[in-house]
Amino acid sequence: MAGIVGVLAFDKVWNVSKFLYYALIGLQHRGYSSSGVVLLNGEFYKHREDKSPEDMRLNGEGWAGIGYTGKERAYPLVYEDVAVVVDGILKNPEALRRLPKDPEKTLSELEGAFSLVALTREGQMIAYRDESGLKPLTLGGFGFDMAIVASENVAINVIGGEARREISPGEMIIVDKYYIDSKRLKEPRRNYCAIDYVYQSRIDGKINERDIYALRVRIGEQLAKERPIQGDTVIGVPDTALPFAVGYSRATGIPIDLGFTRTGSPIRTMLAQDSFLKVVGVQLKLNVVKSAVFGKRVILIDDSMVTGLTLKNTVMSLRRAGAKEVHVLIGSPKLVSHCPYGVDVPKSSDLIAANLSDEEIAKVIGANSIYWLSLKGLYEVIGINTICVGCMVGRYPKVM
Incomplete structure (x- = not known):
């Protein structure tokens, strides 16, 4: 998983480096262990570091960049003539060398599941989303001064821009100082990634014409239909699962509480490369509000479960704070298979839901009970029956 962005100013007096920097900070929920930019100012200036965007020491200048x-x-x-960033899996990246000479032919021949943004030495920005639509991409601008392309609309919004529309699967966008052109190269298939809806995207974003916050509230309401539980409080694990908890509370009438407070920068344990972070990440980023859970039957809602380590630590934290019962609800179906298209879902042998029964999992993580959103419920909430749920069923749409 990755976040990509491109900014092109219509006048060379601009320096877009800060726009890129803050847009990438707005996208680091999609991945943060490695970051880099390329700026254009007559020549390409490349800056890359093995660290998150907010830790980059970016000092270059350019009127366009990615x-x-x-x-x-x-x-x-x-x-030599083009710089490119890619979100997803691209099987033949060397073909990108030909992009400035024949964008349409080059993009039509690329194989994989991806979105990309490219910047040519001549000052054209080229964006493309492959026909599967697995990786999101949005077009926007900063007044009449700049064109912006980013993985999510939130990256455009945080730098003061306006997100205009999502780039359609199979669509190519070409931008230079004088015009913006669009062309459909392939017919869209709408194999949108289910993980983007339930976990990956920010709650203030919009993906594939779906408002993420509203969709996740509906998932919480769906969980209430499928698994009503007698409890005293509903608590969502920040930040992704908070809307699930809102929906569950609304549907059941059980009060919602703020059960955790953040103790530092967001750490996405599913994306963490450091095994220590995967084990203790919840303690590093969250602390339990004791008065919200002490002596109560807690309905704890999270977005997903991978190895179970994070949820085990979360449940243990609630128990230490005096929770009487902890019932866990997951706002997505079980993850049972790896993802071949670039989402950080590991192999089946590492996925707890692929190897243990519900009762065994509840015992391992210390919960009184556990329940996952049904696949049927996920389809009903999203309203698109062609989405990719390969990590949940072990069968994948053929995209490359």
Whole structure:
């Protein structure tokens, strides 16, 4: 998983480096262990570091640029006449060398599951989302001064820009100082990633014409239909699962409480490369509000469960704070298989839901009970029956 962004000013007096920097900070929920930018100011200036965007010491200047935040150390790619950032899996990246000469032919021949933003030495910005639509991409601008392309609309919003529309699967966008052109290269298939809806995207974002906050509230309401529980308080694990808790509380009438307070910068344990962070990440980022859970039957809602380590620590924290019972609800179906398209879902042998029964999992994590959103419920909430749920069922749409 990765976040990508491109900014092109229509006048060379601009320096877009700060726009790229803050846009990447707004995208680091999609990946943060490696980051980099390429700026254009007559020549390409590349800056890349093995650290999160907010820790970059960016000092270059340029009137156009592209940026990357994720786990792949190869990006941004810089060739003689073009620089490129990619979110997803690209099987033949060397073909990108030909992008400035024939964008349409080059993009049509690329294989993989990806979105990309490219910047040519001549000052064109090229954006493309492959026909599966697995990786999101949004087009926006900063008044009449700049064009912006980013993985999510939130990256455009945080730098004061306006998100205009999502780039359609199979669509190519070309921007230079004088015009913006669009062309559909392939027919869209709408194999949108289910993880983007339930976990990956920010709650203030919009993905594939779905408002993420409203959708996650509906998932909470769906959980209430599927699994009503007698409890005293509903608590969502910040930040992703908070809307699930709102929906569950609304549907059941059980009060919602703020059960955790943040103790530092957000740490996405699913994305963490450090095994220590995976084990104790919840203590590093959250602290229990004792008065919200002491002596209560807690309904704890989280977005997903991978290995179970994070939830085990979360449940233990609630128990130590005096929770009488802890019932766990997961706002997505079980994760049972790896993802071949770039989402950080490990192999089946590492996934707790693929190897243990519900009763065994509840015992391992210390919960009184556990329940996952049904696959049928997920389809009903999202309203698109072609989404990719490969990590939940072990069958994947053929996209490359």
